[in-house]
Amino acid sequence: MTDPRIAEVTARIVERSRPTRTRYLDLIERARAGGGERNRLSCGNLAHGFAASGEDKPAIRGGGAMNIGIVTAYNDMLSAHQPYAGYPDRMKLWAREVGATAQVAGGVPAMCDGVTQGQPGMELSLFSRDTIALSTAIGLSHGMFESMALLGICDKIVPGLLIGALRFGHLPAILIPAGPMPSGLANKEKQRVRQLYAEGKVGRAELLEAEAASYHGAGTCTFYGTANSNQMMMEVMGLHMPGAAFLNPGTKLRQEVTRAAVHRLAAIGGDGGDYRPLGLCVDEKAIVNACVGLLATGGSTNHAIHIPAIARAAGIVIDWEDLDRLSGAVPLIARVYPNGSGDVNHFQAAGGMSYVMATLLDAGLLHDDILTVAGSCLRDHAADPRLDEEALVYDPAPPAPLDETMLRPATNPFLPDGGMRLVQGNLGRGTFKTSAVDPSRWTIEAPARVFADQDEVLAAFKAGELARDVVVVVRFQGPRANGMPELHKLTPPLGVLQDKGYRVALVTDGRMSGASGKVPAAIHVSPEALGGGPLAKLRDGDIVRLCGETGSLDVLVPAEEWATREDAPTPPAPLGTGRELFAFMRHGADTAERGGSAMLAAMEGVA
Numbered sequence: 362m363t364d365p366r367i368a369e370v371t372a373r374i375v376e377r378s379r380p381t382r383t384r385y386l387d388l389i390e391r392a393r394a395g396g397g398e399r400n401r402l403s404c405g406n407l408a409h410g411f412a413a414s415g416e417d418k419p420a421i422r423g424g425g426a427m428n429i430g431i432v433t434a435y436n437d438m439l440s441a442h443q444p445y446a447g448y449p450d451r452m453k454l455w456a457r458e459v460g461a462t463a464q465v466a467g468g469v470p471a472m473c474d475g476v477t478q479g480q481p482g483m484e485l486s487l488f489s490r491d492t493i494a495l496s497t498a499i500g501l502s503h504g505m506f507e508s509m510a511l512l513g514i515c516d517k518i519v520p521g522l523l524i525g526a527l528r529f530g531h532l533p534a535i536l537i538p539a540g541p542m543p544s545g546l547a548n549k550e551k552q553r554v555r556q557l558y559a560e561g562k563v564g565r566a567e568l569l570e571a572e573a574a575s576y577h578g579a580g581t582c583t584f585y586g587t588a589n590s591n592q593m594m595m596e597v598m599g600l601h602m603p604g605a606a607f608l609n610p611g612t613k614l615r616q617e618v619t620r621a622a623v624h625r626l627a628a629i630g631g632d633g634g635d636y637r638p639l640g641l642c643v644d645e646k647a648i649v650n651a652c653v654g655l656l657a658t659g660g661s662t663n664h665a666i667h668i669p670a671i672a673r674a675a676g677i678v679i680d681w682e683d684l685d686r687l688s689g690a691v692p693l694i695a696r697v698y699p700n701g702s703g704d705v706n707h708f709q710a711a712g713g714m715s716y717v718m719a720t721l722l723d724a725g726l727l728h729d730d731i732l733t734v735a736g737s738c739l740r741d742h743a744a745d746p747r748l749d750e751e752a753l754v755y756d757p758a759p760p761a762p763l764d765e766t767m768l769r770p771a772t773n774p775f776l777p778d779g780g781m782r783l784v785q786g787n788l789g790r791g792t793f794k795t796s797a798v799d800p801s802r803w804t805i806e807a808p809a810r811v812f813a814d815q816d817e818v819l820a821a822f823k824a825g826e827l828a829r830d831v832v833v834v835v836r837f838q839g840p841r842a843n844g845m846p847e848l849h850k851l852t853p854p855l856g857v858l859q860d861k862g863y864r865v866a867l868v869t870d871g872r873m874s875g876a877s878g879k880v881p882a883a884i885h886v887s888p889e890a891l892g893g894g895p896l897a898k899l900r901d902g903d904i905v906r907l908c909g910e911t912g913s914l915d916v917l918v919p920a921e922e923w924a925t926r927e928d929a930p931t932p933p934a935p936l937g938t939g940r941e942l943f944a945f946m947r948h949g950a951d952t953a954e955r956g957g958s959a960m961l962a963a964m965e966g967v968a
């Protein structure tokens with residue numbers, strides 16, 4: 362039985378989305394008609410498509426076999442995506458095992474936010490999501506496929522792949538992850554060394570040693586950031602083979618789960634006996650499940666931006682009010698770094714996603730009746746894969762968490778409500794990830810110190826100018842200003858100030874990393890400063906009040922004075938590191954609450 366509060370939000374979304382969802386379902390029905398796109402290709406089109414397909418050529422040419430389109434985000438920059446290097450060749454073998462074929466439809470770019478964190482490249486990060494969606498569409502536009510294998514894990518890549526693939530929602534799809542790297546230096550120890558470095562107490566050599574011990578091999582970084590939040594979301598949306606999220610790369614079990622995904626794609630493909638188009642899998646209930654999973658596990662704040670964008674690609678409209686109402690109904694049941702000490706490997710060992718899904722389903726907090734890629738309902742996905750000799754078998758979810766410091770039942774949570782709050786007031790609307798902040802720090806009222814750039818904050822910190830109770834405001838960081846970068850480099854210095862006993866908070870129209878935590882922050886503040894959002898009127902010394910309890914974000918300046926305030930001058934447009942190429946995306950971007958996307962904004966009214 363679905364919790365009435367969950368059902369109420371779902372009904373609200375269904376009602377609001379009716380016109381756009383209807384148009385979307387018509388689109389995928391039309392694309393499905395006529396037996397799919399490959400039938401519409403000319404002989405010349407087809408010949409180009411199978412010319413280099415080697416031993417698969419007869420099957421592809423004959424048209425009798427399901428052809429799986431692989432969209433891969435492989436590159437060596439992301440430790441999480443490096444394992445994909447050999448996937449396509451193995452997937453072709455596994456497709457043949459079930460009388461199907463597979464071809465790489467196309468590659469998509471993938472940015473490692475860890476490599477670009479604090480660098481100019483981070484200003485391309487949010488827009489790389491839409492670039493990935495566009496690249497996914499380019500690969501799939503060849504029309505040679507009856508299903509889609511989407512290879513991507515990290516921050517903007519899963520959202521981008523899904524947005525692009527949803528525009529081909531008449532095709533079934535399975536997200537195929539590669540898994541987290543084994544645990545290295547504990548994330549809290551990594552953070553401790555960073556703070557020592559920020560205070561000048563250790564040098565670069567010690568810092569690099571700690572970083573290299575933390576990020577030490579192939580696989581996803583082990584903190585619960587946006588990448589691992591993606592994995593959680595794909596599980597609660599039923600878009601993975603069950604339990605695929607957190608199996609380490611390079612293991613026989615990982616291989617067999619991937620092999621099963623390829624076999625499954627042949628079964629649920631356009632010509633299979635069990636047709637499950639992506640556009641029907643991603644419905645309002647699946648989107649609500651993604652929100653619930655995010656809140657229950659204390660996932661990345663970036664999904665307050667990506668889930669609305671993914672939803673829009675399927676004709677579904679959600680807003681931060683929906684997320685806030687769900688947050689009031691969904692307990693926090695997982696504490697994974699930065700919301701706790703353990704990492705995703707420890708989380709997996711404590712019961713992982715099978716336990717999370719089982720306890721949330723038991724509490725009526727997840728919709729069980731969704732179309733998933735592998736089961737008859739979501740509960741069929743609350744299971745753990747295991748090898749029985751060579752065979753892949755599934756065990757039921759554990760009846761209780763195996764480590765209650767990391768994982769709790771929904772009936773005895775860490776916090777009664779979810780880890781993410783909507784904060785709003787005369788400074789706009791923003792996101793506050795309370796799950797990563799000690800409750801004693803959920804309310805702060807202090808003088809503002811206003812910056813237009815995170816490096817200025819670091820310089821002021823080094824000069825000792827922030828050693829007091831302070832609300833650090835970093836503005837002109839919104840999508841239209843500079844692409845809405847993550848300002849995660851501010852976590853160590855603000856953490857140092859907080860550890861010294863000062864009351865500290867960050868307010869920004871920018872983003873933070875999913876790995877950010879500890880310091881109270883109101884992020885994604887909309888409307889952004891560029892173009893006249895209230896942040897543009899703030900001055901040093903203004904008293905700013907942020908409260909996670911009441912969900913408020915205000916400046917305490919008399920209304921009559923506030924009315925006389927001029928906007929601060931707009932910083933120069935970004936230039937260099939290719940940022941000028943993305944000016945069109947900045948100019949057309951809509952609000953963070955709607956996904957921060959010029960691409961989706963331009964679809965408005967058309968799709």
Ligand SMILES: O=C(O)[C@H](O)[C@@H](O)[C@H](O)[C@H](O)COP(=O)(O)O
Binds near residue numbers: 473475587873
């Ligand atoms: O949203 C996220 O999860 C982050 O973007 C993450 O992908 C990014 O790589 C962090 O910056 C890594 O953390 P460190 O920068 O602390 O290594």
Ligand code: SF4
Binds near residue numbers: 582
């Ligand atoms: S989790 Fe972040 S830092 Fe790690 S590989 Fe993915 S994008 Fe890069």
